Amino acid sequence: MCSILYATPREYPTLTEQREPTREGVLAAAQSIAAILPPAPLLPVEIGGVMAHVKAESLQPVGAFKIRGGWWRLSNLTEEERERGVVAVSSGNHAQGVAWAARRLGISATIVMPRNAPKVKLEATRALGAEVVLYERPGEDRDEVAAKLVAERGSVLVHAFGDPWVIEGQGSAGVEIETQLGHAPSRLVVCCGGGGLAAGLALACPDSAIHVVEPEGWDMVGRSLAAGEIVRAGPNPPSTICDALQPDATKTINLAVLQGRAEPGVAVTDKEVRAAQRFAFAKLNLVVEPGGAAALAAALSGKVPVDEDTVIMVTGGNTDAASFAATIGGD
Structure with a gap:
């Protein structure tokens, strides 16, 4: 059995405090x-x-x-947000959902994916026109990689579930x-x-x-x-x-x-x-x-x-x- 850690709400805040689904x-x-x-x-x-x-x-x-959430999130971006592009983190399915929606809507998409993700998912994400940034799993914090890209590029983070x-x-x-x-x-x-x-x-x-x-x-x-x-x-x-x-x-x-x-x-x-x-x-x-x-x-x-x-x-x-x-x- 793996060990588990309990986190306080402060450590995992709602990503969009002003809005609930x-x-x-x-x-x-x-x-x-x-x-x-x-x-x-x-x-x-x-x-x-x-x-x-x-x-x-x-x-x-x-x-x-994942095509569902990708489409609805990206289609609700403002024009200014669309110009800045999006960043997502995914092992492959959310990656493709975001990339598919981004291509259809004319938005640039960067996807942070584990280097050991299934090859079919990596190739499909690239084929949809997204930029793929790889990280080591285990070893690197994918959220930190994504946060750095968001800060550098001013992109919108499209979280896979939160x-x-x-x-x-x-x-x-x-x-x-x-x-x-x-x-x-x-x-x-x-x-x-x-x-x-x-x-x-x-x-x-x-x-x-x-x-x-x-x-x-x-x-x-x-x-x-x-x-x-x-x-x-x-x-x-x-x-x-x-x-x-x-x-x-x-x-x-x-x-x-x-x-x-x-x-x-x-x-x-x-x-x-x-x-x-x-x-x-x-x-x-x-x-x-x-x-x-x-x-x-x-x-x-x-x-x-x-x-x-x-x-x-x-x-x-x-x-x-x-x-x-x-x-x-x-x-």
């Missing part, structure tokens, strides 16, 4: 996104004899739900789900890194249970919900194949939305994640990256309840061919 913002984001993208498919899936649903965000143009517009953008998936189902889902099972998607869905679907699912040893949102305060990963966190789900702590803005709304957190193992990747490929014809399969892993392993109105978020499909082939061919 709202359901009205989620609805506005959904309208904006619907004008540029078709809804991600809602697929039927049988789990334990129950027909539930999978929201296939892995089929988005950038291969992940930004009100990003949260609202991610929540647009919940608005789509309610339209596709014809009613609110009973529960949403959500892959969780920093909590941006989970918070957005909590705002979008106020009557639905929210289950956050994280990699074992990286369940900082779940632990924070249990503790009632932000919990940060200690200095020796375990390895995980879920590269997209490795923030070392959530933010105050996310915890404020999820506290009292989310169910107790769930953690899944690498073995369970790989089994979910194989299931998605065999039963749904979906290529899913490890982090994008975490919620499905929780459902398949019985760690969350499933009924006919359950929606499981499959959040990303950006995985390299060799590692995916090894997973599909494994036991």
Whole structure:
């Protein structure tokens, strides 16, 4: 078990003190996104004899739900902010979401990415026209790298999960789900890194249970919900194949939305994640990256309840061919 550290709110302040994410913002984001993208498919899936649903965000143009938050954040920049450009930190999916939106809106984007990020994510981010600045993981503080770039260039930081517009953008998936189902889902099972998607869905679907699912040893949102305060990963966190789900702590803005709304957190193992990747490929014809399969892993392993109105978020499909082939061919 990795060691954990508790952080005071002063250490992790809301990034935008003057504004909190709202359901009205989620609805506005959904309208904006619907004008540029078709809804991600809602697929039927049988789990334990129950027909539930999978929201296939892995089929988005950038291969992940992050296109939603990237678009809504950048489309709300002022003209002066657009001229200064944006900086983001990401292992790959938020990077591509921001880069995609930046290219469409004519905004320069710089993405701070770990040197050991999947090659497919690095290449895709560069192909979308963003500048990539690499850092060592572990070893360097990615937020310090980004802060230095923001200070030097005067750019706007687009945080991957601790930004009100990003949260609202991610929540647009919940608005789509309610339209596709014809009613609110009973529960949403959500892959969780920093909590941006989970918070957005909590705002979008106020009557639905929210289950956050994280990699074992990286369940900082779940632990924070249990503790009632932000919990940060200690200095020796375990390895995980879920590269997209490795923030070392959530933010105050996310915890404020999820506290009292989310169910107790769930953690899944690498073995369970790989089994979910194989299931998605065999039963749904979906290529899913490890982090994008975490919620499905929780459902398949019985760690969350499933009924006919359950929606499981499959959040990303950006995985390299060799590692995916090894997973599909494994036991």
